[in-house]
Amino acid sequence: MTVELRGLTWDHPRGYRPLEAFEAAGGAPGVRVHWDRQPLSGFESTPLAKLAERYDLLIVDHPGLGAAIEAAAVLPVEDVFGARDLSRWRAASIPPTWESYRLHGFGWALPLDAAAQVCLLRPDLLRGAPPTTWSEVLQLADRAGIVLCVARPHAGLALLAMAGDRSHRTLLIRDRAARALDLLRAVWRRSDQRAAALDPIEIHELLAASNDLVCCPLVFSYAAYGRSTDGRQPLGWAPAPRLTGSDRHGGSTLGGTGLAVTPRAYDRVLSVTTYVRALLDLTTQAGIVSSVGGQSATAAVWQSAEVDADWNGHYSATRATVESAYVRPRFDGWIAFQDELSERVREFLRSDADPETTVAGLEADYRARVPDALEVG
Incomplete structure (x- = not known):
């Protein structure tokens, strides 16, 4: 039976x-x-x-x-x-x-299933090593085509990756968040903004088909794009960029x-x-x-040289980033707040707003949603 x-x-x-x-x-x-x-x-x-x-x-x-x-x-x-x-x-x-x-x-x-935001690349078009810090991302944006993944929740998730408070007692580490917003806006202004509405899958499709774009510095990875199929070029990956050179790992969600x-x-x-x-x-x-x-x-799959080779080095390139990734709050109502957070970040990218003022506003909104007694996870 x-x-x-x-x-x-x-x-x-x-x-x-x-x-x-x-x-x-x-x-x-x-x-x-x-x-x-x-x-x-x-x-x-x-x-x-x-x-x-x-x-x-x-x-x-x-x-x-x-x-x-x-x-x-x-x-x-x-x-x-x-x-x-x-x-x-x-x-x-x-x-x-x-x-x-x-x-x-x-x-x-x-x-x-496991994934985290990492640096997505066109290895055949990239000149030099992948960026390891957001300052290097900014330098790359001055000489090559890049895109940012900021559609739907992803603008907010980029900020959390770079400056989220992992204890969840606060939403953000304020000084890091202000610096992160400043860098994101500078990169945004140099990026191909036609990709602004694209989700991570569409970002992978875009880079695999484009001859002009070489990098998306922070996007959830899809190992399947490590193979060349249907006219697409194989993509590569690198660890998520670090906010500062002294950070031990790149910031990722x-x-x-x-x-x-x-x-x-x-x-x-x-x-x-x-x-x-x-x-x-x-x-x-x-x-x-x-x-x-x-x-x-x-974990054994991520450690497998055979699996890694099958997917163009995806697992070895991204494993450390996954293992050190930020885990989001999980309280009832988080998804709605996550969407609002992303919209606020997108508004900031399109404006000349002060990053410290923006961070203070985001933090106040988070505290209003999360009573002190609530376990946010």
Whole structure:
């Protein structure tokens, strides 16, 4: 007897190909999951409680956890899986993906896909080494074509990458944030602003097809663009630029997705466990997920020279950035604030506003949204 489950993932090949390839390869014994797809925007426009009524498994991102928990749309992983499995999966995950799905003392999803903002390049067009600091990005912008990823939430995420307070007690580290805004505006004024409305996937497409653009200094990476296909040139990556030369790592915000279990599946947790054990097995992650362009959250995949070579050095170039990435707050209401933050940053880029005044305003708005007693994660 085969147990049938339903899952919902995002409708980009990185979101559905690994899951479909796993099923096509035989999947988990005695369990089949039918995966539906919807745009990322659909996870915001459709109430999570409604999705949880229709699906057993949801692919989620960590900034939306607060809303998912508030809607009772996902179960704590401790209520579904055994301690031994959880310990093994935690040890196998690339930092900080596991912790990004923990809130209020529980885990709410298992890391499945890992990504962070890094420096995206056209290696065949770039003259010299990739920029390692934002001052070097500014110098590059004076002599070559670059773009910034500032559409939708990404303008705000760039600021958080460069100057976010990792304790979440405040939104920003003020002196760093003022410097970051100043540099972002200077780079913006030198960038190709026709890319202003493009998301990370479209930025990758643009650079792969262009003969004029050499760099996007901070954008969520897609390893699949390391191969030349359909007339596209292969892209390369480098660590996220540092705000100052003394910073240990480049500033980046964590992305990726996790696998969450809904209350609808509670009476089939044994089947869910069987499925997840097979899906998160290293053989699956390295041999199936990576082969179709998935970006596994399994650390061993990021350490694999074979996988790295398959995707033009994506993993070795970006691993340190992922491991040191900023994890966003996850309280209910964060997504709406994140959108407002990005709009404010875009307004700043187009203006002559004072960066310190802008930072003070952003901080005040954040504090108004986050009561002192609230655990923001």
